[in-house]
Amino acid sequence: MAKPKETETALIGGGGAYWYPLDWDPNDSRLLVKKYISINESSIYILDLATGELTPVNPSDEKISYGVALWSQDGQGIYYTSDEDSEFRRLHYYDVSKSESTVLTGDIAWDVGGVEISHKGDLLAFVTNEEGISKLHLRKIKGWKLQPVPELPVGLIGGLEFSPDDKELALTLNTPQTPSDTYSLHIKKRRLTRWTSSEVGGLQTDNLIVPELIHYPTFDEVAGQARMIPAFYYKPAHVEPPFPVVIFIHGGPESQYRPSFSSTFQYWINEMGIAVLAPNVRGSAGYGKTYVQLDNGFKREESVWDIGALLDWIEEQPELDDQRVAVNGGSYGGYMVLACMTHYNDRLKCASERVGISNFVTFLENTQVYRRDRRRAEYGDERDPEMREFLISISPTTNAHK
Template sequence: NDDRILFTRDQGGNEQNHLYVRELDGSERDLTPGAKLKASFAGWEPDGNAFYVSTNERDPKYFDLYRYDAKSYARTLVYQNETGRTVSAISRDGRWLALDKPNTTSDSDVYLYNVQTRETKHISQHGGTASYSAEDFDPESKRLLFATNDGGEFTRIRAYDLATGNVSDVEQADWDIAGTGYSRNGRHRISYVNEDGSIRMRVVDSASEKPVALPKTSGGEMRGAVFSPSGSLVAFYVNGDRSPNNLYVHDFRSKKTTQLTRSLSPEIDPNDLVEAEVVRFKSFDGTVIPSIFYKPKGASNANKVPAVVYVHGGPGGQTMRGYSAQIQYLVNHGYAVLGINNRGSSGYGKTFFTADDRKHGHEPLWDCVEAKTWLASLGWVDPERIGIMGGSYGGYMTLAAMAFRPEAFKVGIDIFGVSNWIRTLESIPPYWESQRKALYDEIGDPVKDKAFLTATSPLFHAANIRKPLMVIQGANDPRVIKPESDEIVEAVRKNKVEVEYVVFAE
């Protein structure tokens, strides 16, 4: 309720975030001091007199929840995590916590914790594979909204009545509902639908569930809505293919919408950038692969251009529409870019999402090779100049393409990609403990599945790589550690293959 600012910051890109406060005199104070801990802001109490913080200072594997007094910063333990159930929502009356627990990357559960009695209740019993995740408690602290794809392909919103245990449907769409939550005064509920690679924002009146008319904007999708305490104003971002986030404020009383920022550099003409389009092609086995496609200006059958297959991170990520400086830079320099959503990508249903389990380095890679075939069929893409690139899991896919399908692509750009699955899975940060078994289930156990992981790790097949490679790595990356890049670079250079290695200090 004043001008102090809470913010998080890590040290040199190590992802060991601490929570800080910027005091009224401009000084900074670390509210979560200590070495080798990770902390995050977990929300305010409605009156602003206290806030919540999650931290793994007690046990590096699990995050506990504390309540901090906003004036004195004195804290009390609210929930001690001993089982990998992570706090994902806090009721406004402070009595209830919602806990999420991943079982696999496609199966998860929700638990309800009573702060007063310290009792935990499993509220998502289910058979088969289904994802459950808590979203938000209603303003009266009577219902918990949660997302689930149990019984269907796509995620919908349901409500659990805290008093009776009854479950009811709240909202569904023909695509995944990516999230929902209430405004500060509880008058509105905001949802986001992941609609074929685009985000569609919905706002309803909380009492009636009737849609609230939103202002019409051009140039992109509305995201990140935040209502004022009174509910008469809403701030939101508009993000488009040709412009990064711009902040707007809409006044429901005057019906006036004001743009507050112009984020695109004035040195860049938006007319030089391109709009993306959603395309689909059939892979080797008939599976339809959705992708986000960027065509450079001036490309034609008479003026063939090079192309790049761009693979997202994950596994289980998704390439979506929206501004990407990296992609627009490539397109502006004459490259067609296909942001492939190979099998295993999120956003296209439960079956598609699980289609890559225990198949990394095989079917998802073959989707990327089929993407090259599709690009070459367009007529205006030069089939002899098609490369592949990606970061993290996308970097792995790049290295896998170079090692397991060395004939396919002209060049590869690996951005902090996994080269050795065994080492990566063994070096998972301790605070990933709740996801560790889920990753083992999807990718492989470094002990039990060592032979399989060796067969699908590009480092052990680097002798097959014979096309030029660029490798980009952060020296302090805690997820994909530097030896992953060091060793693949050394191994490929032994083949007398051109490798450009770029290491960033942080």
């Protein structure tokens, strides 16, 4: 941290964690900072700029995952998201003087993402991630009364900001048919106005395919019922079935495929007549903290088995050609592709991976120090003999002969 007109700087944090700023208080005397350890564990602090003192927000002995945080307009409280006592990141209000936290979105069983407060401090806008699709919410802070908003297209919402007079809310919207563009929502009239039209190279965007959200059964059960894995299904519209299939596997693994603009996908679908399936297998974010940990450590290959279950589902769909299936992914998604090649080589026509993990032990031993412990929390600690043996056994290089 440094003042622009001064050369003296101050180092905040350290200790192997990742620290970054979140929001200034209204008087610019305090700064909210976040200490990130893993997707399952983080903390928020108030940094007093005069004294350099760090005060924890909502201190707890439990592991809590925090998301966004910002000051109230009067500087007396903090709005933040966390998964404390919940599967999902809920919106809370923290009274600084009383050190008390109140849950505001207990009625919403999805992660709350972007949050913005009006200049007058009477309205609060936020976005929820509902199975990968963004939903916009607007509430009056007094009484927490719901304000109606129009239905927005399937896609991702971000960049929330109130106009100076608080009559409109600016946002960005990215959909499978349009890249990120700027819109404004007139709050009283519920009217959405588009201000930009991003370059699409002459494409007829109305012809681009919007995916369908599907769920398919996998190998294990939850409460006596088959666990259902969510996936986005892009189906060609102008060719005759059966369609060849590309299974796109996201990276992370603590990430999530969400429907947004992809010229690559649309080329496959519209020009090549290929159906695209983008699953969010176990270990993906956005479906609760239990789900995101279902592939940790010794459960690593269970996420690969979810792809095997998707191959089973493809076989049951008459419009899909189960003899022409490819898998595609990069980074951790690249590992998943390599693992699928060794597990399901007789069921795949081809595979394409980019910078995938081919050996977990060499990856953990050679990745940058700052991220090593965070990756060990996910993949397992290769210094433990039993875990090391397991990681070697499941690494694609070990199973390349298959």
